[in-house]
Amino acid sequence: MKMIKRVAMSITALVFIGSSVFAQSLADAKKAIDAEQYQKAKTMLKNLTVTQPTNDENFFYLGWVYIKQDYTDSAKTAFNKGIAANPKSALNYAGLGAVARLEKDKAGATSNFNQALILAGKDTKPYRYVGESYLLPVPPATVVTQADADAAIAVLEKGKVVNPKVKDAELMVALGDAYISQLKSNDAYRNYSDALGADPKSLTAHVKEGVLWRLANNWESAANEFKAALAIDPNFGPAYREWAETDLRQSKNDMKVASEKVKEAVEHYRKYLSLTDMSLESQLRYADFLYNAGDFKTLQETTAALSKYANTNLRVYRYLAYSALENKDYAAGLSAINKWLSQAGPNRIYPTDYLVLGRLQLASGDSTGIANLRKAYSLDTTKADVFLEIAKSDYAKKKYLAAANDYQEYFDKSHKGGVLDHFYQANGYYYGFLYPAPGTKPDSTLLTKADSGYSYVNQKLGKPNASAVQYRAYIADLRDADRNNIKGLAKPYYEQYIALVTAKPTLTTADKADLAAAYVYLARIYEYKDKDEAKTLEAYTKAKEYDPTNAAVVAYFSRKPGAKSAK
Template identity: 30%
Template sequence: MSKFKIFSIALLASAAVSQAQDLDQARKAIDAEQYEKAKSLLKSIIQTKSNGRASFLLGNIYLTQNIEDSAKIAFDRGLSSEEGKINNIGLGQLELNSGNVAAAKSKFDAVTKDLKKKDVEEYIYIAKAYMNADKPDYKAAIEVLNKAKAANPTNAYIQLALGDAYYGEKNQNEAYAAYRNAYQSDSSLIRAKMQLGVLLKGAKAYGEAIKAYDEVIAINKSYGPVYRELAETYYLWANNKPSTYTENIKKALDSYNEYMKLTDYSLTSRMRHADFLILARDYVALEAEANEMKKLDKVNPRILRYLGYSAYENGNTEAAITALNEFIAKGTKIIPGDYYYLGLALVKKSIGADGKTVDATMLKNGAAEIQKAVTMEPVLANGLNEIGKKYFGQKLYDVSSAIFEAAISSPTSKNYLEDNVYYGLSVFTINRGKDAKTIDLVSLDKADKAMDNVITASPTYQEAYLYKARINSSLEKDDVMAANYDKYLTYAFEKLKKDLEKANVDLSNNNYIQDLYKNTIKDFNYSIYQDELNRLKPKLTEAYNSIAAFYANTDKVKAKEFFGKTLVIDPTNNYALESLKLLK
C-alpha cells in the first residue's frame, strides 16, 4: 500500500512537471504569435486537470483574437480552479472593454490583495489588460508596473511591459530604456530586442528599423513576429516614399507571407493577413485569402467584408454590393471602410452600360454611404481624389460632383483644395446652359462656397476667380461675377509679368499682353510663352467681354473700354465688335 502511495505521488509530481512544461511551451508559442499551437497546448492541460493559469492564458488568446464570448467562458471556468484567482484579470479586461473601469479595478484588486512581495506576474498581466483594452489606459498600466518594479527592479518582463506602456504613451526615450534594460537582463527575451526596431519604425527611420530586425533574424530566423514587423515597416516606407512603393510593397507582402508560414494559417491569422492585404492594396491576393477563409468558416461575417472589398477592386461590382449589404445587415463591428466600399460599388453600378446614363437614385444612395464613411473616418477622403478625377475625365459630371462633395466634407484631406476646384467645375458643367427651371441653384451655391475655400487658402490662384465668376454668372449674380473676372485678370497678368521678369525681359513699355506679340525686345524668343499665351487668350477675352457686358447698361464708357481690351488681344472677336456697334 505504501508503495502504491509513493507511486501515486510520483505520478502526480510527474503530471505537475509535465503541466508546467506545457504551460511554458504555451507561453513561448503565445510570444511567437503561434496562437493555435498555444491553444492546443492549453486545452490539453485543462482536459488533463483543471488549471487556473492555463484557463487564463487561453482566455487571453481569445481576447487577442477578438473572441470575447470564448474568453469569458475560459476565465469563468478558470476561476474555480487551482490558482484560478488570476482569471479575474481577464474578466477585468472584459469590464474595461465595456467601459466599467470601477468594476475592472475591483477585480484587479481581488487578485493583488494577498500577493507576496516578489509576485509580479499578476501585476504585469493587469498592466497588459489596461493596455490591451478597447480604450487603452497606458498611465494606469505604468502605475501598476512601477509597483511591480519597486518589488523586483531587474525583472526583464516588467521592463518589457513598461516599454510597451511607454511606447503607447508615445514616450520614445523611456520606451527605449525599458526595452534595452529588458534585453540586457534576459537576452533570450527576443521580443524586447525586436521592439527596439519598432521604435525606429515609429520614428520613420525605416532603414534603421530593418537593420534592427535583421539582427533579430540573425539570432532566431524562426521568430515569426519579426517578419510581421518587417512587413509593416516596408509598407510604411513604401507609402512615405512613393519612389520606393513597388519595391517595398513586394518586400512587405513577402515578409508577411513568411510571418504566416512561421505562425499559423488559422482563420484569425488569415483575417489579420487580409487586413494587411487591404493596406497593401493586393486585392487579387485578398480575394484568394477570403475564399480560403470561407472554406474554414462559411458563416463568419468578416469574410463578407473581404469578399466585398476585393470584388469591388477586382471589377465585380454586383458581388461587392451583395457581400457588403449582407455584412452590414449582420451589424458585426462595422467599420467606415465597409460603407466606403459599398458606396463606391453603388456609384459604379449607377453608371449605365453605355457609360453615359446615370441612375440618379442609385448614385445618391452610393454617395450617402461614402459620406457616412468619410464622416466616421475623415482620412478616407484622401482616396476620393483619384476616383473623382477619373469620372470627371469620363465627363460623368454628376458622378464626379457626388464624389468630390463627399471629399470636401473633410477639410483635413490632403487633396482638399484640388477637390474643391473639381467639385465646383463639376457642378458648373452640369448646370451650364440650363434654364431657370432646371438649373440647380443649391448645388451652384455650394460650388461657389467651394471656390471660396480655395481662394481663402490660396489667394493668388487665378483660376479660382475665373471659376467663381462663371458660377456666379449662372447664379445671375452679375456684380460678383464682374468682380471675380477682374481679380482673375489681375492675377493672370501678375503671373505673366513674373514669368517674363524671370526671363530678364524689359517690361517698362509693356502695358498689356498685346505687347508680348510684338517682337521688339531684342534677343527674346516669344515662342517660349506661346503655349501659355494661346491658353490664356480665350480666358482673357471671356473676362473682358463679361465685364464689358456687366457695364453695358450702366456705364457705356467702361463697357467700351473693356470691349476695346478684348479687341487688342483678339482683333476679330465678333462679340466685342458687334457689342461696340450697339453701344454707339
C-alpha cells in the same frame, strides 16, 4: 508584387492546418502563443483543460488566445471556467477585465482588474496581463489612448516592484509596449533593455527593440535585433514578420531600394508563415501586410479564398470589402462589407467600415452611401474629408446647392480646402441659383455667395483666372436685370476675360465659342446702351471671327445686310 502573389497562392489552400501531436505542458503552450502559433496553442490548452481541469492557468491562457483571435465570447467562457476551477484565480479575473474593456463595460473592467490585483499577492503575472489588457485598443479605436496607456504604465510599474526578488522580463516588455504606444521611445528602450538584462534570451524583447529601431527608421539596428532573436531561436516566426514589416517601411522611405526591400519583405513573410501553424490569425496578419503593401489584388484573392472556409473569422470580410473597393469590384465589396457589419457586432466595427460601405454604395449608384459617409464622420471626426467626397458626388448628380453646402461643411470641419474646391463651391451656388428646386424661386443671395467664391479663387491664385472671371461676368449680367435700363455691369469682366483668353498661345474650340459670346455681350452694350454703331460692328465682327455660327452673330448680320466687317 509578383512574389507576394505567389506567396498568397501557396498559403490560401493551407488555412487550417492542425497537428495531431503536441506537447502537453503549459510552458509549451505559452511558447506557442509567443510564436503566434495560435491554433497549436489552442489545441494544446484545450487538452490541458481536460487533463488538468483544476489548473486555472490552463483556462486563462486558452482565453487569452481567444482574445488574440478576436473571439471575446469564447474568451469569457474560458475565464469563467478558470474561476470555477479556482475562485481566487487572479489571472482569470484579469482576463474577464480584458473582455469587459473590449465590450466597453468600464465598470466591469475596473471591478475585475481590482479583484485580480487583490488576489495577485506578489505574483507579477496578473499585473502584466492587466497592463496588457489596457493596451488592447477598444473598437472603433485602432490605437491605444493616452488614458489607457497611462493606466497600463501605472499597473505595470507597480508590478515591477511588487516582488523585489523577481525580475519579470515579460512584464518589462509589456511596460515597453505601453510607452511605445505613446511614442515615448526612451522609456520604451529602457524597459526593453531591462527585460534583456533580466533574461538575455528573451526573444520578444529583442524583436520589440527591433520594432523600436524601425520606428526611428534605423534599418540596420532593427535588422540586428531580429537577427539576435533568430540566433537564439531560428524558428521564432514573429522576428521574420517584424523584419518583413521593417523591409516594407524601408521600401516606402527609400525608393532606391524599394524593389529590393519589397522582395525581401515577401521572403521574410513567407518564412514567418512557414513557422506558424498557418492559423487564421497568421493569415489575417498576412492580410495586414498585403494591405500595407498596397497589393489589393492579392489581398482580395487571399481573403476571398479564406471566406470559403467554414467558421472563418469575420474580419476576413472586412479585408475582402476593403480590397474589392480598391479593385473596383463593387458588388463583391458590398456583399462582404454588409456581411461584416451585420454579423460582427457593434464593438468590432470601425468608422472606416462605414466609410468603405458609403464609397461602395456611391460607386454602385446608391445615394444612401452619403448617409454612411456622414456616419463615419459622426463616429470619428478626423474623417472630415468625407464631406469633400459627398460634395463631389452631389455635384456630379447636378445637386448644385447641396454640393455647395457640402463643400462648406468640408471647409468648416476639416479646416482645409484647395482653390479648386472653392471654385466648385462657387459653381454650386451659381447653378443653384439658375436651377432652383421645383416650386421655389431663385435666391439672389446665392449669386452673392458665388461671386465671393470666384473672387476668393482669384485672390488665392494671386492673378485672375479666366473661368472665375467668366463666371463673375455671368453673375454681373444676371444682376443687370432691368433690360430697359442696362448698366453694363458685366462689361469689365468680359473685357478682362477676353484679354486673358486671347493671351493663350493656342485656343480650343470651346475658347473660341466663349470669346464669341463675350464679344456679343460687348456688342449689345455698344448697340443698346452706348448707341455706338461702329463699336457694335467691330464687336460683332470679332465674334464672327471666333464663331461664325453664333446665333446672335448670324442674326446681327442678317438684319444689317449692308454692314461690312470692321477692319
